[in-house]
Amino acid sequence: MVRPDANTCPPALEPTDDPALRAxxxxxxxxxxxxxxxxxxxxxxxxxxxxxxxxxxxxxVVEVGNLNRQMFFRDQIGCPKAEALAETLxxxxxxxxxxxxxxxxxxxxxxxxxxxxxVVIEAVDRAEAKAMIANVLCTEAPDLPLVxxxxxxxxxxxxxxxxxxxxxxFYLVGDCRSDVRxxxxxxxxxxxxxxxxxxxxxxxxxxxxxxx
Amino acid sequence: MQIDVxxxxxxxxxxxxxxSGRGARAFDVPDGATVGDVIEMxxxxxxxxxxxxxxxxxxxxxxxxxxxxLAIFPPVAGG
Numbered sequence: 001m002v003r004p005d006a007n008t009c010p011p012a013l014e015p016t017d018d019p020a021l022r023a024x025x026x027x028x029x030x031x032x033x034x035x036x037x038x039x040x041x042x043x044x045x046x047x048x049x050x051x052x053x054x055x056x057x058x059x060x061v062v063e064v065g066n067l068n069r070q071m072f073f074r075d076q077i078g079c080p081k082a083e084a085l086a087e088t089l090x091x092x093x094x095x096x097x098x099x100x101x102x103x104x105x106x107x108x109x110x111x112x113x114x115x116x117x118x119v120v121i122e123a124v125d126r127a128e129a130k131a132m133i134a135n136v137l138c139t140e141a142p143d144l145p146l147v148x149x150x151x152x153x154x155x156x157x158x159x160x161x162x163x164x165x166x167x168x169x170f171y172l173v174g175d176c177r178s179d180v181r182x183x184x185x186x187x188x189x190x191x192x193x194x195x196x197x198x199x200x201x202x203x204x205x206x207x208x209x210x211x212x
Numbered sequence: 213m214q215i216d217v218x219x220x221x222x223x224x225x226x227x228x229x230x231x232s233g234r235g236a237r238a239f240d241v242p243d244g245a246t247v248g249d250v251i252e253m254x255x256x257x258x259x260x261x262x263x264x265x266x267x268x269x270x271x272x273x274x275x276x277x278x279x280x281x282l283a284i285f286p287p288v289a290g291g
Contacts (some may be wrong), residue, residue: 034291036291037290037291038291039291123291124291125289125290125291126289127259127260127286127287127288127289128260128287130260130287130289131260131261131262131286131287132260134262134287135262135269138262138269139269139271142268142269148287149290149291150221150285150287150288150290151221151288151290152290152291153289153290166220166264166267166283166285167264167267167268167269167283168267168268170262170264170269172220172285174288176220176221176234176285176288177221177222177288178288178290179222179288179289179290180289180290181289184290186290191290
């Protein structure tokens with residue numbers, strides 16, 4: 001195997017890297033439902049980590065108010081979020097395979113949209129939509145790992161955001177209590193902590209690790 | 213019969229023993245009780261929720277058995 005030059009390549013490609021791990025991530029497919037604060041940041045982390053294929057699902061467009069925590073830029077305002085995110089991801093990894101779904105997920109179209117993925121990340125904002133996604137996928141695709149998020153608003157300690165395995169293939173990220181409906185702000189720092197938890201949980205699942 | 217109940221997030225204030233915290237705790241329910249029966253007994257609010265019995269997804273009409281671990285999780289908004 002030809003080793004990359006440690007003097008010129010980024011840290012992720014240093015010679016000490018694990019080729020088997022990279023190959024597994026490159027062959028993996030993650031579906032992200034919601035490309036806002038959680039989904040856009042998790043997507044970038046997954047691509048930087050070498051995940052080879054993503055399905056990006058979002059029905060919304062970029063607004064100026066999204067720029068405080070979401071992985072978008074001023075020149076993308078007005079663009080569909082999934083498309084704008086795809087553009088950014090390709091700037092990092094031109095070869096990443098991306099499917100863009102500019103639709104709102106419902107019980108009727110959800111499974112067909114994500115069933116080819118190895119892991120699904122739920123990254124929507126409304127509690128009702130989070131429950132719908134969990135209930136539909138846990139019922140119709142019980143073996144498909146789902147990483148959901150709940151409780152990432154406010155200024156409580158970042159260390160209270162954790163990853164828990166609640167069901168056999170259902171992982172829950174967050175502090176389970178900090179709700180935007182209580183008027184708590186969504187700060188980039190804490191939203192990105194949760195997004196990083198989701199991305200890392202997905203990576204661990206893809207690599208075959210099991211949480212207790 | 214006795215089951216274990218774990219209530220996540222704001223549902224923890226409905227714990228059967230009235231104590232704080234979301235950890236699982238024992239709860240006596242009638243034989244043949246369903247998830248929906250337990251939700252009614254605990255007087256949980258009618259909000260979106262996700263239910264697991266012994267780590268497997270369940271619905272309100274799922275029938276419980278002695279020793280089952282019932283976990284009820286209400287999603288919290290924000291993303």
